[in-house]
Amino acid sequence: MNLLFIIFAPFFGALLPLLFKQASRPIKTGITLLVPLFCLVVLFQYVPATLAGEVPKQMVEWLPGVGLDFAVRLDGLSLLFVGLILGIGVLIIGYAHYYLSSNDDESRFYSCLLLFMSSMLGIVMADNILLMWVFWELTSISSFLLIGYWFHSSDARRGARMALATTGAGGLALLAGLLIIGHIAGGYQLDTVFAAAEQIKAHAYYVPALILVLLGAFTKSAQFPFQFWLPHAMAAPTPVSAYLHSATMVKAGIFLLARFHPVLAETELWFTLVTLTGLITMLVGAYFALLKHDLKGLLAFSTVSHLGLICMLLGIGTQAAVIAALFHIINHALFKAALFMTAGIIDHESGTRDMRKLQGLMSLMPITATLAMIVAASMAGIPPFNGFMSKELFLDQALQQHLFGGLSWFIPILATVGAMLSVAYSIRFIHDVFFNGDYKETPKKPHDPPRMMSAPVALLGFLCIAIGIAPMTMVSGLLDQAAAAVTGSPVEVKLSLWHGFNMPLLMSVVAVIGGILIYLARDQLFTFNRQFDGQDAKHNFERIVQKTSDAAANFYERLDTGSLQRYIAFVLISVIVVLLPSLSDLSVVTGGKPQLPVDMVSMVGAIILISAAFATATLHRNRFVMLMMLSVVGLVVSLAFAHFSAPDLAMTQLVVEVVSIILMILALFFMPQKTSRASSGHRVFRDIIIASFIGGIVATLNFAILTSPFESISDFFLANAKSGGGGTNVVNVILVDFRGFDTLGEITVLAIAAAGIHKLLNKLKPFMPSSDIDGRPWHRIRHPLMLTTVANILLPMAMVVAAYIFLRGHNLPGGGFIAGLIVASAMILQYIANGVDWMKERFSVNYQSLMSFGVLIAALTGLGSWLFGKPFLTSWFTYLDWPVVGKFEFATALLFDLGVFLTVVGATMMILSNFGKMTTRHRPTHEGH
């Protein structure tokens, strides 16, 4: 068995209810129950070890590079929570079986519930704080699904959204806090973090880390001022509320405080923030709980209040306070789950949860009423129930702390007030519903539910009594270990129901009497509070959300105007702003390398290039002229390559230039021939400024590079090209051998682009001109004789040249890229001269296959080296003796280059022939004019 099963079983088990979607509900419930029961079986094998003070651990590497491992532990604190999550989970599933109506999709419910269970288990068992965060976020998401289970109701959707937004935002803060902690500690394993506790507390980033972690905890546990989301989450089905708000979701924040207690607590800041937040939350929650007329609303605010109590105890942070906090976590989970279930039963049976409509149900639902009284008494803190004991401990702690100096006395007083309110709303829950006069008409005539539906409540009620009577047998062993995990030192817990006559007992008595008095005076309280009506958290929240999204939309409108010109200008201006300051000093960017003398050829070339570039830019309204100018630029660029010792580049550039200009002329056929004057003078001026600055920056950078001396890695390629790659043309050897993998990538990109173009042209309805720009119709001779003749002669010659260029590529300028482009341009000439149909009759190669074959050959050549036990794309060459021709060299790189060749031919032809086809198909016929 493995600890990880406890997390993974519900995670993958969440699929089970969906797989058995067709089965009946009892079967689905049974299958779902198996999952937590299985987890409990696994858990029990580890319980003895944990209770003996060991910490069972397990780890699977996940992302070791970022310090995120799938590490889990089961210390006392984890065990306490795992027990609650699984135990109450089982009861909730059983309860939901009866609660959900026949219209509800129980598969989805069980599935989400198991997912949530898995996330909760992950939080409490994680041994890596990043892993814990992952599960933390998973609870936010899965609780969103659960709260919004009845997604047809707008309340459920809003409640779910509010919970997700609040806890999700807190989760992000938590992540930041955890990253800071992990950074200081030097690792994300819990033990590493614990070991670095002193370091963390002394660190300058302790305060931000603490505040971020507390933000995470307080949002999750609905602590003031984030308590607003919890009551709205009551739109969920009652089993969900019972689960989320007793043992799980909201306890995650409390768990976080307990888990990080050894690391973050016992500082002035921790004490002030946590204790005061807890105190305020306790009072605010209790006050609002009293005012709610909705049963679940009352329970929701009482949850807020009790969470505040636990939070306050953790803030005080002494050993006894920690024990009290952990003890109250158990007690609260038990009685609150039972109370939610009771509220669900009442709602289910009578059709309403409004305490103003309910009264006198005692006679109709005696069993439910008895059970409700037991658990409500526990919530109120009446002996002999468990809630009494933890409240006594709490009051004792409130008395004993002296942390606010001379002002410490106000804490026990306020604690007593909180206890009073707790008594008052507990009485209200019982008295308003079950007594308070005779039964009044409700939507349904209530009666006690099926026995199995109240069984979970009965079990929880029994536990409340059992713990109250025999606390040492029931929970002390567990509390020992849990408290030890929180405080970091061994603990021995002593609990008893009777403490003798002392101050806490007196406070309890005052609380009970005060509670009864408050309850009796409740009508005045309702009247008093009516003046604050309309202050609904939901509306405030919605308003904030609305305002934020309006502001975002507004900002977006201004930023995203849909204008490409604006975007580009924005990007370019940012480049200028960032780069200009550092480049403004020319003396800094000038390197020590001596400049070459300027020769005549370069000078003339530069002048032509500059003039052509200017002409392209300034004559852009006449598009054909612009293209001609562009082709001049391209030609001079290829001459520049030739001049500066790059024959391969010169050849490639030359052929690419031809092909792209042809393509653009084809495109121009479908586009307006001229651009009307669209830009205002103002905009042109702005663009000229931007362009000049960018040009200046590029020129400066280029100058800086050119004048600085450098050491290149190219010596290696030069030295090894012949001996290692078997070729003397170093550029080609780099392409097909040293950096062959790059080239494989490049031809793949080319193939993808060609395929993309193929799709773009699919079902295109291009804009068809019927005449040229001056209104002249197309010439009636579609294929001029002279061109046809020349093209026909040229094709075989081009093929021969291409074959020659291809074969010599390894040793002299040439190679697959260039040969491929030469073949492609000769074939394009055929298309131009003779038309698509003519070509189709004579040459029926599918260019897509050609291209794919090319990529395939190149890839297979690479794979071939695996057969010889060498890494991918290792090349091999030898010298063969061929009669007549003589000795020649054969290299596997040649095969690779063949792949390149075929891809280039295929892709280029695919782009151009597909496109060319369109012009032919749609060209208006003028034959026979």
Next chain:
Amino acid sequence: METLYSVTVGILTACSVFLILRGRSFPVVVGITMLSYAVNLFLFSTGRLTIDGAPIYGTQETYADPLPQALVLTAIVIGFAMTAYSIILAVRARGEIGTDEVNQQDNSTEGNR
């Protein structure tokens, strides 16, 4: 020579940027194409300028740096693929929307949001 080279590359870039900032698709595509020439020249020059030093092993004492050349060679071909893709995209957009404006038009705004 280096000054002349860098000034030329700078001017080529400036002209391309100006074209890219135009409001119609065709000049933008031409601008991108010309910018790719400028970029290629720029990258090529990271191997510094050498005259009469083609990197053919065994032909002379000093060679031009072959590595930027190999990289630029593939860049030229990829640049062609990009030019082709963007020009076809422009044609398609003209066919679909009926205009070659690169800015979103107000009448089509509603449908897209």
